[in-house]
Amino acid sequence: MDTPAIRLTGLRKSFGNVDAVAGVDLEIADGEFFSMLGPSGSGKTTVLRLIAGFELPTSGVVELAGADVTRKAPFERDVNTVFQDYALFPHMSVIDNVEYGLKIRKVGRRERRERAEAALATVRLEGYAQRKPGQLSGGQRQRVALARALVNRPKVLLLDEPLGALDLKLREEMQLELKHIQRQVGITFVFVTHDQQEALTMSDRIAVFNAGRIEQVGTPAEVYDQPGSAFVAGFVGTANVLRDDAARTVLGEDGCFAIRPEKIALESSPGDGSPGDGSPGDGSPGDGEQGDGLPDDGDVTATGRVVEAVYAGPTTRFVVQLDAGAQLVALRQNLRSSSADVQSYRDAPVTLRWRREHAIRLPA
Numbered sequence: 202m203d204t205p206a207i208r209l210t211g212l213r214k215s216f217g218n219v220d221a222v223a224g225v226d227l228e229i230a231d232g233e234f235f236s237m238l239g240p241s242g243s244g245k246t247t248v249l250r251l252i253a254g255f256e257l258p259t260s261g262v263v264e265l266a267g268a269d270v271t272r273k274a275p276f277e278r279d280v281n282t283v284f285q286d287y288a289l290f291p292h293m294s295v296i297d298n299v300e301y302g303l304k305i306r307k308v309g310r311r312e313r314r315e316r317a318e319a320a321l322a323t324v325r326l327e328g329y330a331q332r333k334p335g336q337l338s339g340g341q342r343q344r345v346a347l348a349r350a351l352v353n354r355p356k357v358l359l360l361d362e363p364l365g366a367l368d369l370k371l372r373e374e375m376q377l378e379l380k381h382i383q384r385q386v387g388i389t390f391v392f393v394t395h396d397q398q399e400a401l402t403m404s405d406r407i408a409v410f411n412a413g414r415i416e417q418v419g420t421p422a423e424v425y426d427q428p429g430s431a432f433v434a435g436f437v438g439t440a441n442v443l444r445d446d447a448a449r450t451v452l453g454e455d456g457c458f459a460i461r462p463e464k465i466a467l468e469s470s471p472g473d474g475s476p477g478d479g480s481p482g483d484g485s486p487g488d489g490e491q492g493d494g495l496p497d498d499g500d501v502t503a504t505g506r507v508v509e510a511v512y513a514g515p516t517t518r519f520v521v522q523l524d525a526g527a528q529l530v531a532l533r534q535n536l537r538s539s540s541a542d543v544q545s546y547r548d549a550p551v552t553l554r555w556r557r558e559h560a561i562r563l564p565a
């Protein structure tokens with residue numbers, strides 16, 4: 202990596218006896234969309250505040266573009282922060298809100314206006330310059346907050362759960378838009394979220410936080426397909442974790458393994474009263490919705506009974522009690538079946554099948 206936009210070395214922050222950040226080493230490249238993902242209280246916001254300079258670390262070093270800024274005040278750092286609550290001035294118009302930072306920095310009136318208008322165009326709010334924040338929707342307010350940060354042309358933009366206050370639909374729209382804007386402006390984005398789907402959708406790389414430490418850093422595909430720990434496997438997406446006796450009986454191997462529900466095909470056990478007649482399109486397992494094209498060689502199979510079948514529109518989630526003891530969750534795409542088919546699976550005997558390499562070995 203060239204000189205990283207951000208380098209954190211041995212970063213620690215304690216509040217009394219709480220170790221909010223318990224030793225973080227991290228490099229974020231210039232122009233990256235980098236997400237910090239983790240459960241509530243895992244230290245993500247504190248790391249962001251340490252980068253911004255709102256907190257001083259108990260120990261460790263914060264570097265921006267190769268310069269040690271650990272002891273520098275927030276305004277001496279080339280970063281801007283966008284908060285979840287937007288922090289807009291309610292009595293000021295949209296354009297005045299966006300210009301505010303430039304005014305403080307004594308940028309001339311004309312340049313101020315030009316840059317603020319350009320920033321509003323970037324977030325697609327050209328027609329809203331004279332409105333007050335109270336006359337905007339949540340998503341529009343979020344965009345004003347973004348424009349207000351972008352207008353300063355910072356090297357790094359820190360975003361603390363910026364979409365947290367939006368409803369799901371708007372949130373998904375803004376995810377795509379934020380990613381688009383980041384590509385367009387080429388600024389390094391550091392994005393804090395506890396929403397794994399959001400992190401997977403938007404990021405070049407993700408750091409998964411747990412109890413003040415980073416458990417894993419990687420691209421979305423790396424973190425999802427090769428989780429480095431049971432925690433990561435369980436937090437990023439859903440995972441079946443098999444360990445000890447369960448791993449031995451089901452997989453015939455010692456150790457700890459994760460299998461993603463969507464990697465498990467569900468097939469009916471023939472001639473035992475299982476649902477569907479196996480004819481194509483009846484929605485029954487084995488009708489090719491999942492699992493066809495899988496060679497039998499190298500597959501692992503396990504028999505059991507469906508204890509729960511939950512129809513969720515595009516997918517159905519099955520919980521299967523294996524004869525060998527463990528429970529596994531399998532996720533099926535509803536290519537042809539409907540909710541009516543799903544009912545017939547309750548308590549039905551089934552065979553689960555997955556490729557051996559989809560049981561990912563985790564560190565013990």
Ligand SMILES: Nc1ncnc2c1ncn2[C@@H]1O[C@H](COP(=O)(O)OP(=O)(O)OP(=O)(O)O)[C@@H](O)[C@H]1O
Pocket residue numbers: 216219220221222239240241242243244245246247248395
């Ligand atoms: N100013 C503070 N004083 C005392 N404890 C704090 C302070 N700020 C954070 N903490 C504690 O540090 C830990 C990490 O908090 P932090 O806000 O960084 O977590 P987070 O991962 O961002 O969580 P969330 O997703 O809920 O915002 C928590 O246990 C929190 O209670």
